Amino acid sequence: MNIGSDRMEPLVRVEDIHTYYGKSHVLHGVSLEVGRGEVVGLLGRNGVGKSTTLKAIMGLVRPALGRVLFEGQPVTHLQADKVARLGIAYVPEDRRIFGLLTVTENLRTGLDRRGVTDARKKELLDKAHQYFPVLAERRNQAGGTLSGGEQQMLAIARAMMLEPKIILLDEPTEGLMPRMVSQIHRIIDVLRAEGVAILLVEQNVPLTLEASQRIYLMEKGVVRHHALASELRVTDPVIHQYLGV
Numbered sequence: 225m226n227i228g229s230d231r232m233e234p235l236v237r238v239e240d241i242h243t244y245y246g247k248s249h250v251l252h253g254v255s256l257e258v259g260r261g262e263v264v265g266l267l268g269r270n271g272v273g274k275s276t277t278l279k280a281i282m283g284l285v286r287p288a289l290g291r292v293l294f295e296g297q298p299v300t301h302l303q304a305d306k307v308a309r310l311g312i313a314y315v316p317e318d319r320r321i322f323g324l325l326t327v328t329e330n331l332r333t334g335l336d337r338r339g340v341t342d343a344r345k346k347e348l349l350d351k352a353h354q355y356f357p358v359l360a361e362r363r364n365q366a367g368g369t370l371s372g373g374e375q376q377m378l379a380i381a382r383a384m385m386l387e388p389k390i391i392l393l394d395e396p397t398e399g400l401m402p403r404m405v406s407q408i409h410r411i412i413d414v415l416r417a418e419g420v421a422i423l424l425v426e427q428n429v430p431l432t433l434e435a436s437q438r439i440y441l442m443e444k445g446v447v448r449h450h451a452l453a454s455e456l457r458v459t460d461p462v463i464h465q466y467l468g469v
C-alpha cells in the first residue's frame with residue numbers, strides 16, 4: 225500500500241456486518257466509516273441496531289458476516305480489551321460507572337495501563353478536572369452518588385483517560401437536563417478540536433446535526449441514508465422518514 229492510499233484510509237471502517245442475537249437477525253449488512261478526528265452521528269429509531277453497531281465495533285458482539293477495520297487492520301476477531309488497547313473507547317448507554325469507587329478511582333481505571341508514566345497520569349487527571357470541574361469538586365465522592373449528568377461526564381472522562389483515537393458514545397444525553405446536554409455538547413466539540421474521532425449515537429437530532437460532520441441514518445438493521453450534517457435540517461423529510469420527528 226502506498227502512502228497516498230494509506231492517508232485516505234478511514235480510522236474505522238465497518239464493512240457489511242450482520243449480527244444475530246440467537247436466531248434474531250439484528251444487523252443486516254451495516255457499512256459505515258469514521259475518518260481520523262471526525263465526528264459522525266448515527267441516528268435511527270429505537271431498536272434499529274445503533275447500539276449493536278457500536279458493540280460490534282468494540283468486539284462485544286461478534287458479526288456473523290462482514291468485518292470491522294481499524295486503521296486498515298481487521299479487528300473483528302479481537303476481544304474488547306484488545307480493541308480498547310488499539311485506541312477505541314466505548315461509553316455505553318448505561319455508563320457503567322463503578323458506584324462504590326470514588327470519582328478519582330473511576331478515572332484511574334483508565335490510567336492503570338502499561339506505558340503510562342506517573343507524570344502522564346497526573347496530566348491526564350488534571351485535564352479531566354479542567355474539562356469537567358464538577359469531577360474535581362467531587363473527586364473523593366463515590367461514583368454512585370453523582371447525578372445522571374455527572375455520571376455521564378465521568379464515563380466520558382474515564383474514556384478520555386485511555387487516550388483513544390475514537391470514542392463510541394451511546395446516547396450520552398439521554399435523560400439529562402438541558403444544562404447538562406449543553407455541557408456534553410461542549411465536550412464533544414473539545415474532543416473534536418483535540419483530534420479525537422467520535423461515533424455518536426443519539427436521539428437528540430439537533431445536537432447530533434450540530435456536533436457532527438457527517439450523519440448516517442439507520443432503519444431496521446441497515447444504514448439507509450448518509451449525508452453531510454451541514455446538508456441536513458431537523459425538519460428535513462429524510463429525518464422525518466427515519467426518525468419520525
Ligand SMILES: Nc1ncnc2c1ncn2[C@@H]1O[C@H](COP(=O)(O)OP(=O)(O)OP(=O)(O)O)[C@@H](O)[C@H]1O
Pocket residue numbers: 245248250268269270271272273274275276277
Ligand atoms: N442482548 C440482546 N439479546 C437479544 N436481542 C437484543 C439484545 N440487544 C438488543 N437486542 C435487540 O436487537 C435489536 C437492536 O437493538 P439495539 O440495542 O442495537 O438498538 P438501538 O438502535 O440501539 O435501540 P435504542 O434506541 O432502543 O437504544 C432490538 O430489536 C433489540 O431488542
Ligand SMILES: [Mg+2]
Pocket residue numbers: 274275276317394
Ligand atoms: Mg441503543
